[in-house]
Amino acid sequence: MIDAVKLTKRYGELTVLDEITEHISAGEKVVIVGPSGGGKSTFLRCLNCMEEPTSGEVIFDGKLVSYIDPYLHDDLIAVSATCKKLVANGMNKKDAVEKIKAEKLLRKNEGGEFKTAYKHLEKEICIDLNIARRDIGMVFQHFNLFNNLTVMENLTLAPVHLKIKTKEEAEAKATELLHRIGLYDKKDVYPSTLSGGQKQRIAIIRALAMDPKVMLFDEPTSALDPEMVGEVLELIKQLANEGMTMVIVTHEMGFAREVATRMLFVAGGKIAESATPEEFFDHPKHPRLQEFLSKVIKN
């Protein structure tokens, strides 16, 4: 469902993600853990391009949501001015392409043929990011409910504005979702009157109101009072059991073990380990993960 190909994110000199390639299939519940600053949140945020990758591509449902990374398309490199120059100097075309990829030789302007090919490829494989995001629900650490709108308006704004649903349909869906989490009586209040746990559960159903194909959770319980963590995790578990595809960044190890079909350990900008929860927690292979787990579990 989501493919990350050589995903790299740099802030100046700092490399946060280092050529991560990962496939997330439909129905999977992937839980990402790792030390802070290791890149797990950045990886998650790259999946719906909240962070724009520096290089590499993100493919959702077979369509490219990030920009085209020319180094991942040999055909594109083959028509570049740089490649033609190398071939004219007696290099074999295949070697020239490899050389350009290895040494990142593409320049800003690679000639008309390159431009045309790029545009053509764009038309063929890219999907408008705003369209793709309708199917990728995202839940944030700090909830980010729209403060100027009531709960009901929070739930219906996007589906109605994007003409995915009529106002009546959106309100019916929102009502159903609010009943489900037991907060229907809060439908006309503003977010400032809600507790953290209530806000986060509403943020979750706000994403659900779009009928997404996949949900991304960015540390959904990290900003909550301990007593409210349970209600939010419970809701996420319910969704997991219903078969929603999920990618979750969290520090809640017990929850991770319970809900995950696969665990990822992200540290130093790389996926250091990918395993089933049993393998991951009981027989960690990577020394960095062993160290991480021993610290986390002790607490």
Next chain:
Amino acid sequence: MGGFDRKIQKFWTYFYEYGGYNDVLIGLRNTLLIAVIGLVIGVVIGTLIAAVRVMPKEKKATGILNSICDVYVSFFRGTPMVVQLLLAYYVLLPLLGLNFSSLAVSITVFGLNSGAYVSEIMRSGIQSVDPGQMEAGRALGLNFVTTMTRIIVPQAVKNILPTLGNEFIVLVKETSIVSFVGTADLYKAFNDMGTNSYEFMVPYIVMALIYIVLVLVITFMVKALERSLGKSDRRS
């Protein structure tokens, strides 16, 4: 204070019996027209400029728009409004061969000038809104403009309302310069009365009182607006 009695008497004669109140009413209307429409134009222009300022910077078009906004803001903040008024009315209009009333020119200049100031107020307002609000909107698939107009700007306006009220007050008071191009505003009405009666003291006092009352009314209205917009902050 016998002399003062006579001054008041004289003022009343010119104000009431000679129909000076008509000029005052027209002046008041023009003053409010210039300030109100000026502010509306200012808010629209200011919001647009502020939106350009906070746009993601990668694209070339954004860079060009940003430079245009820079020049605009520098010009209107860098020259006195009187000078802008004079340039517009005595230089720009003749050069372009246009013929607009001095009132229309005053309103336009006030709007353009206010836009430069409001843009900075609005930018700080937009930046005061939690960036998570923009992220949440974009993550749902809403585009930049929709998220801006439906989520960010309403919250920004609420945050900057006191400052915006201040700008409105400044505009109302600044209108007293439009007589430079012959627009009949409040100041001109009272000044004419003084000129006609050779008696300036009372007209100017009354004029000051009217300005004060205007500003107090505006202050009251802004506070009321603040309260009604603040409803999403109140815990029920």
